[in-house]
Amino acid sequence: MTFGKTTCRNFENDLKITKLTEHIGANIEGVDLSDPLDEATVLAIKEALEQNGVVVFRNQALSPVAHRDFSANFGPLVGHVLNRFNMEECPEVTILSNAVNDKGEKIGADRAGMIWHSDMSFVKRPSLGSLLYCVECPPVGADTQFASMFAAYDALSTEGKVRLASLKGVHDYPWHYRTYLSHRTPLTTEEEAKTPPVLHPVIRTHPSTERQALYVGEGLTRTIDGMDEEEGRKLVVELSNFATQPQFVYSHKWQPGDLVFWDNRSTMHRATEFDDKYLRLMRRTTILGDEPFYHPN
Ligand SMILES: [Fe+2]
Numbered sequence: 001m002t003f004g005k006t007t008c009r010n011f012e013n014d015l016k017i018t019k020l021t022e023h024i025g026a027n028i029e030g031v032d033l034s035d036p037l038d039e040a041t042v043l044a045i046k047e048a049l050e051q052n053g054v055v056v057f058r059n060q061a062l063s064p065v066a067h068r069d070f071s072a073n074f075g076p077l078v079g080h081v082l083n084r085f086n087m088e089e090c091p092e093v094t095i096l097s098n099a100v101n102d103k104g105e106k107i108g109a110d111r112a113g114m115i116w117h118s119d120m121s122f123v124k125r126p127s128l129g130s131l132l133y134c135v136e137c138p139p140v141g142a143d144t145q146f147a148s149m150f151a152a153y154d155a156l157s158t159e160g161k162v163r164l165a166s167l168k169g170v171h172d173y174p175w176h177y178r179t180y181l182s183h184r185t186p187l188t189t190e191e192e193a194k195t196p197p198v199l200h201p202v203i204r205t206h207p208s209t210e211r212q213a214l215y216v217g218e219g220l221t222r223t224i225d226g227m228d229e230e231e232g233r234k235l236v237v238e239l240s241n242f243a244t245q246p247q248f249v250y251s252h253k254w255q256p257g258d259l260v261f262w263d264n265r266s267t268m269h270r271a272t273e274f275d276d277k278y279l280r281l282m283r284r285t286t287i288l289g290d291e292p293f294y295h296p297n
Helices: 039-052 064-074 149-154 158-165 173-180 189-194 229-243
Strands: 016-019 026-029 054-057 090-097 127-136 144-148 168-171 198-201 203-205 212-214 221-224 249-252 259-263 267-271 281-288
Touching: 016 039, 026 039, 039 054, 039 064, 039 259, 054 249, 064 090, 064 127, 064 281, 144 149, 149 212, 149 229, 158 203, 198 203, 221 229, 259 267
Parallel strands: 026 054
Antiparallel strands: 016 026, 054 259, 090 281, 127 259, 127 281, 144 249, 144 267, 168 198, 168 221, 203 212
């Protein structure tokens, strides 16, 4: 999808990619994301994303339109399932914020994603990746932590890999909303009907790298299909805790102008707490992905 691009710039030879931790995260310098990019530059960024799970670009000046256009290089964009937080003038961009308008209403999704999850895992074709841009952030707290689900899979025992390969997680948005977002206006019947629970393999094969990743997160995976509800929930929480051990995690401390792009097929993430006396204003886009699958290799 393009939005009236004219000339495209090549930054391929200027890109400086530096790993942030052993398993996850890379910093990319040498590119201005507000410029239309040529194919070679887009491909180099895509490869860095798929290898590292998360890529960080500092000091970017991105309007909502430029954010949308950069994101659209990687696939079709989908707005938030709840239309209420999508920007009116640019509906592919969702606002995440604790700010209120003059009527006292929240202008964006507040306290979103504080429990480990992979974006939109509750739909049949979940998000390929998400791009979050920081306009304003608290001086402390409100970090985003990312876990490598490739590294988590690799660290499983052989018996664990075999056992999990046949299981499916139940991803359930209305349950998530009732459990973790009770401070918000409840979902309407129509909104609930749009997001019935879906099943996805507990181990998913990355469609580009063909590496196996664990695909279970405490925040959106309610339980395991075919198991007793509580037993399944216990296993979900156990796997989620296993995957988010410090050695698999990169914690991003935000600065205004940061754009962080993550691969939802091989990572999960969560936001950390912050003091509401500070303003948090972020913009997010999400790219439509494929239906998750498992291929033994
Ligand atoms: Fe998220």
